[in-house]
Amino acid sequence: MNLKELKELIELIQKSQIAELELEKSGVRVRIKRDRVQMAPPPVSEEAAPAPPAPAETPLPQAAPPPPAIPAGWLTLTAPVVGTFYRAPSPDSDPYVEIGSQVKKGQILCVIEAMKLMNEIESEWDGKIVEILTENAQPVEYGEPLFRIEPLTPT
DSSP states (O other), X not given: OOHHHHHHHHHHHHHSSOOEEEXXXXXXXXXXXXXXXXXXXXXXXXXXXXXXXXXOOOOOOOOOOOOOOOOTTOEEEEOSSSEEEESSSSTTSOOSOOTTOEEOTTOEEEEEEETTEEEEEEOSSSEEEEEEOSOTTEEEOTXXXXXXXXXXXXX
């Protein structure tokens, strides 16, 4: 099969309703497949073409409501790695912190397991935990908010 024959096959597929073609010739196997979404409708002559439909009013998608505003002064601790978020050091242990817990800078707030390593995530500020934004044993992405902390001293 030469390049000219291959181009002819591609043109044939483009001009037809064929979605997939597999051909073997002289020990060369060619498979051409196209996505049905990309198929153009068959050409219609001008005289037989129906009038285009009137444009329908399509409702605009509703925008998601904006996230609630974070009160002034609250700080957000985000995930420094991708992994699985754990609120406690083991399934039988109490969580490191709860909403309302007073925390000190450097205190462990949670663990994120990444590639079988347990990464202890520490508070960056002295303050009070006002929100825990992730459920236990859930995957987290880098930069995903984990905790909101109301600092003891304004930052």
